[in-house]
Amino acid sequence: MEKHDHILSVEKKTDNRFLNMYDLQYENKVGGQGIYHIASRGASIEELKLKTHKNKPDGVIIYALYGPKRDKVVMVRQYRFSVDDYVYEFPAGLVDAGETYGQAGARELKEETGLDFTPVKADEMYSKPLFTTIGMTDESCATVYGYASGKISKEGLEDNEDLEVIIADRKEVRRILKEENVSINCGYLLMHFLCHTTEDPFYFLR
Structure with missing residues (x-):
């Protein structure tokens, strides 16, 4: 052997x-x-x-679209100590004991942005926990997809969370990808956001 x-x-x-x-x-x-x-x-x-040897998710990432035409995406511009700079990311957070992915996503989106979350159904292959930076950590995160509504609020933020809520259209997403620091999972999903041409913005989940 x-x-x-x-x-x-x-x-x-x-x-x-x-x-x-x-x-x-x-x-x-x-x-x-x-x-x-x-x-x-x-x-x-x-x-x-x-x-x-069980891939239980540590966290959840929320890919949420916004607006009556569902043509805007919800992001956060968050200060990160590791680079001493701001990074564009999707809202995200840890999964509490007993929570489903969807419940954790709705709670985290509300806490970070003040927005409400309506999830869409996705096959397990698209939402199962995936490893983040496997060379350094065993952390894995599940992704939830859906629609955000309501008004932005910072009332749910903790004192050590330094972030700005960003509602971006395609023009702004292109600028962000070209000019800003972006997390890799956010970057890949923003590419889907830019490229879909159907009325269903979550076509790639089908």
């Missing part, structure tokens, strides 16, 4: 509320050993996906 890399031991290095660091002692396919560092939303070693 062909040899492959495998984990020898795991050590938790931090004890934080939302994100922790772990050191993995590993052996590679030719017998060499080393330490690999990962970040995880898991609060304990037992909760890491390398232990459970």
Whole structure:
């Protein structure tokens, strides 16, 4: 049987509320050993996906269209410490215990933007949790799709959330993709937003 890399031991290095660091002692396919560092939303070693082998979503990303013609998309322009700059993203957040993807999406959209959310049905292959930055973390996020309505409000924001709600049409989306910092999941879905030519803006979910 062909040899492959495998984990020898795991050590938790931090004890934080939302994100922790772990050191993995590993052996590679030719017998060499080393330490690999990962970040995880898991609060304990037992909760890491390398232990459970279950892809339970840590968070949810909300792709919401807005307006009577459904020709605008809801984004946030949020300050991120990792780049000391603002990044255009979709509203997103962690999934609380017992919540469905849709429930988490509606709650997070309301908290971040003040808008209400009406989800559309999507096959599991489009909404299942996908890994975000797998080289550094086991975090995965599910995506929910739907329509936003109501008025923008910042009342639900936490003190450490520095963000601006953006309602963008196609002209503004093109400018953002050309000129601004954009998260990769947001960028790919904005490409769908730009390219659909049918009356159904969620044609790609069918």
